[in-house]
Amino acid sequence: MCSGHYIWAIFFFASLCSASLANNAKINFREKEKKVLDQILGAGKYDARIRPSGINGTENAPTLVYVNMFLRSISKIDDYKMEYSVQLTFREQWTDERLKFDDIQGRLKYxxxxxxxxxxxxDLFFSNEKEGHFHNIIMPNVYIRIFPNGSVLYSIRISxxxxCPxxxxxxxxDRQICxxxxxxxxxxxxxxxxxxxxxxxVQVVKNLHLPRFTLExxxxxxxxxxxxxxxxxxxxxxxxxxxEFSYYLIQIYIPCCMLVIVSWVSFWLDQGAVPARVSLGVTTLLTMATQTSGINASLPPVSYTKAIDxxxxxxxxxVFGALLEFALVNYASRSDIHKENLKKKRRDLEQASLDAASDLLDTDSNATFAMKPLVRHPGDPLALEKLRQCEVHMQPPKRPNCCKTWLSKFPTRQxxxxxxxxxxxxxxxxxxxALFNLVYWSTYLFREEEDETF
Structure with a gap:
């Protein structure tokens, strides 16, 4: 039993010694990091105001700085202000020969x-920047890594x-290039x-979501x-x-089409329904004007004509033409009534004259009546008319014309x-x-493909 306890005591003592040595090694390693930092960045040893030398330590050559970035998000693209907001991780890398150090046989990576x-x-800056800020929650999102060969990596997260003109x-x-x-x-x-x-x-985060745009x-x-x-x-x-066109199709194009079609209902109402036709025309016109002003309010006042304009x-x-059409119909209706009144007066006058002539004939007691012949002569007009009708019935029937048949449903002459x-x-x-829609969509869809220059 005593020998067993003795072995366990030795094992416990050895483990404590190894842990103490490992901690001392870590302490010594961190101390070496501190010494390296003091060695390369100590007072009087490094001047941050002097730019590094060029390639291979050449004094006259320019310092080369390599840039890369990671686009984390694009929060908005504002058409009215012509700007967009982006959050990115920005990185720069260059070589500074004065920052070389001993990596302690590969143990000190950076x-x-x-x-x-x-x-x-x-001294890099963003030339088309309007606003910007760093991120300091919980700590400033920035670090600098110095590698044994003197390479420096600078990384920062900024918004x-x-x-974006x-x-x-x-x-x-449209497509926009920002x-x-x-x-x-x-x-x-x-x-x-x-x-x-x-x-x-340049790297972009996966599943980048934009409300009204797609990053192609x-x-x-x-x-x-x-x-x-x-x-x-x-x-x-x-x-x-x-x-993304689907938003504008639902919010602008389809409602405008519906308003135009609703304005055509006026053509099917009775001519005498003046309040109904006027109310329908004015309501659709005001609604369309409100829709147009709402669209223009979200866009900058540019000097050229847009497709939505x-x-x-x-x-x-x-819509305005449908309202004017009713005004024309109302004017034509009053003109028709006036003409109908004139015709009625003319018919009344003719009827009065015929009645007067009939009275004169009745009073004439010496009037004689001629006997009509029972047999028609070949040159008689009634015989010629009968012959013409027979010829018409003898002609073969014409084939029906579909266009004329369709137009006959609209008896405009009567x-x-x-x-x-x-x-x-x-x-x-x-x-x-319908013709306007054909021209509009074919024109702007083809121009969309032709004007795509990237």
């Missing part, structure tokens, strides 16, 4: 800093509101050059600019957004002029509106 002012930083000629069947531009503020290309990181410089693709490019003070390095990312303008014209206008409007307005 050093991490949270204070950007400890090392030299490129930006960027300007838009061409709204095809709105809402750019994100980054440039050096003070260092010229002789001192500092920005380059996109090879491989995959993006493209990285260079946009160096020359000013009076020199040439400055610049990078840009072009984001191609396609507008063409649509709402033509729909408003059709109707009054006001009724004829209503009948013609029932056919003309839908046909012209």
């Amino acid at each position: 050093l991490t800093l949270t204070e950007a002012n400890r090392v030299w930083m490129p 930006l509101t960027l300007a 838009m061409n709204l000629k095809l709105y809402p069947l 750019s994100l531009r980054m440039a050096s503020y003070g260092w010229t290309t002789n001192d500092l050059v920005f380059l996109w990181k090879e491989g995959d410089p 693709k993006f493209l990285t490019d260079y946009c160096n600019s020359k000013t009076n003070t020199g040439e400055y390095s610049c990078l840009k990312v072009d984001l191609l957004f396609k507008r 063409v649509w709402t303008g033509v729909c408003l014209t059709f 109707c009054s002029r006001s009724k004829r206008i209503d009948v013609i409007s029932r056919i003309t307005f839908p046909l012209v509106f």
Whole structure:
């Protein structure tokens, strides 16, 4: 028993010793990290105001800074202000020969800093930025990693509101290109050059959701600019957004079509229903005008005509035309009544004259009556008329014409002029509106494909 307790005591003592040695090793390792930091960033050993040397330590060569980013979200794209908001993780990487250190046989992979002012930083800024802020919850979302070979990686999470000039000629069947531009503020290309990181410089979060747009693709490019003070390095990312048309189809196009069709109901109402036809025309006109003003309120006042302006303008014209059609029908109806009164007076006068002549004939006692012959002569008009009717009956029947048969359902010749206008409007307005739809959709859908330049 004593020997067993002795063995367990030795094992427990050995484990305590190994744990103590491991803790001492960790303490010593952290102490070595501190010594390395003091060695490369100590007072009088590193000056953050001096830019690093160029490739292979060349003093006159520019410092190369490689840039990449991760798009975390795109919160909104504002058509009225022509801007969009984006949240991204932005990274820069460059080499500073003064920051090389011993990696302790591969055990020290990199050093991490949270204070950007400890090392030299490129003076990059976003040239089309309107607003921006860093994220400081719970700690500032920024770090700097220094690798043994002197390579420096700077990473930060930022939110930006960027300007996006838009061409709204095809709105809402348009595609918009919004750019994100980054440039050096003070260092010229002789001192500092920005380059996109090879491989995959821009990454986008999966399942990126936008309420009214779809991110189709993006493209990285260079946009160096020359000013009076020199040439400055610049990078840009072009984001191609396609507008989701289903929202506008449900909210704008279908309601406008319904208002235009409702205005045609006036053509089927009786001519005497003046209050009903006027109320219907004025109501649809005001509703269409309200719809148009609501659409324009969400868009900037541009100097050119947009596709939605063409649509709402033509729909408003059709509704207004239906109201004018009733005014024309009402005028024609009153004209028909006036003509009918004149004809009635003329018939009354003719009837009065015939009655007077009949009275004169009745009073004539010497009137004689001629006997009509029982046999018609060949030149008699009644005989010729009978012969013509027989010839008509002998002709073979003509084949029916479908167009004439369909048009015969609308007896415009027998109707009054006001009724004829209503009948013609029932056919003309839908046909012209259908033709407009054909031209409109074919034109703007094809222009959407032709104007897509990326």
